[in-house]
Structure formats: structure tokens, C-alpha cells
Amino acid sequence: MIDQKLGEELRKQLLQDRERIQGEIENLSAGGVRGDAFLDDETDAVDQHPADDGSELFEREKNLTVRRMLESELDGIKDALIKMDNGTYGLCEICGKLIPEKRLRAYPAAKHDVECQAKLEKMGQRAATGA
Numbered sequence: 001m002i003d004q005k006l007g008e009e010l011r012k013q014l015l016q017d018r019e020r021i022q023g024e025i026e027n028l029s030a031g032g033v034r035g036d037a038f039l040d041d042e043t044d045a046v047d048q049h050p051a052d053d054g055s056e057l058f059e060r061e062k063n064l065t066v067r068r069m070l071e072s073e074l075d076g077i078k079d080a081l082i083k084m085d086n087g088t089y090g091l092c093e094i095c096g097k098l099i100p101e102k103r104l105r106a107y108p109a110a111k112h113d114v115e116c117q118a119k120l121e122k123m124g125q126r127a128a129t130g131a
């Protein structure tokens with residue numbers, strides 16, 4: 001278990017991050033891609049601006065990519081908060097060792113210590129993204 005005081009600091013950090021990321025996801029849905037309305041827009045776009053189709057598609061895909069990144073970051077934060085509640089926060093998911101405070105401060109949603117993270121990254125990005 002990590003130090004209680006450190007735990008409280010990191011929880012605050014995680015809650016702030018969660019709020020920020022949720023806000024960013026909402027912005028993405030509301031602005032840029034025009035969110036759920038894009039099906040209606042598409043008909044207009046084909047009628048009025050056929051030349052814009054390519055760039056609009058590109059924008060949409062770029063937004064989707066950013067959105068996926070944010071959502072996976074959000075998942076990591078949610079996991080960390082759950083682990084804080086059940087007392088397993090700060091432990092490496094692979095070797096079970098305590099993740100150093102310095103690393104947790106830099107990245108409160110860290111699931112692995114540096115050694116295991118490095119091994120995972122060698123094995124492939126799939127594991128590193130938490131999937």
C-alpha cells in the first residue's frame with residue numbers, strides 16, 4: 001500500500017485529470033466533427049460541397065483517433081481510482097511490487113513499474129496501452 005498522504009494527493013490529481021479528459025471528449029463530440037449531427041450534415045455536404053468530402057473525412061478520423069486516445073486514458077484513470085478504493089493502487093500489475101512514488105507522481109494512472117513497463121513495451125505496444 002502506498003503512503004496515505006501520497007494517496008490523497010494522487011487521488012486529487014486523478015480526479016482533476018478525469019475531469020479534464022471528460023471535458024476534452026465532450027468538446028470533441030460537440031465541436032469539430034459536429035458529433036451526432038454528422039449524418040444529416042453528410043447529405044448536405046454531398047449536395048453542396050463535394051470537394052470538401054476528403055478533408056471532412058480526414059478531420060473526422062483524426063478526431064476519432066484523438067477520442068480513442070482520450071478514452072483509453074480515461075479508462076486508465078478510472079481503473080486507478082477503483083484500485084485506490086480496494087487498496088491495490090500503486091502496485092505493479094505484473095510483479096506486484098510497489099511502483100516508486102516518483103513514477104506515480106509523474107503518471108498517477110501507471111499500472112506497472114518501470115522494469116515491467118519496459119518489458120511490456122519490448123513485447124509490443126498492445127500491452128503498453130493497457131489492452
Ligand SMILES: [Zn+2]
Nearest residue numbers: 092095113116
Ligand atoms: Zn513490475
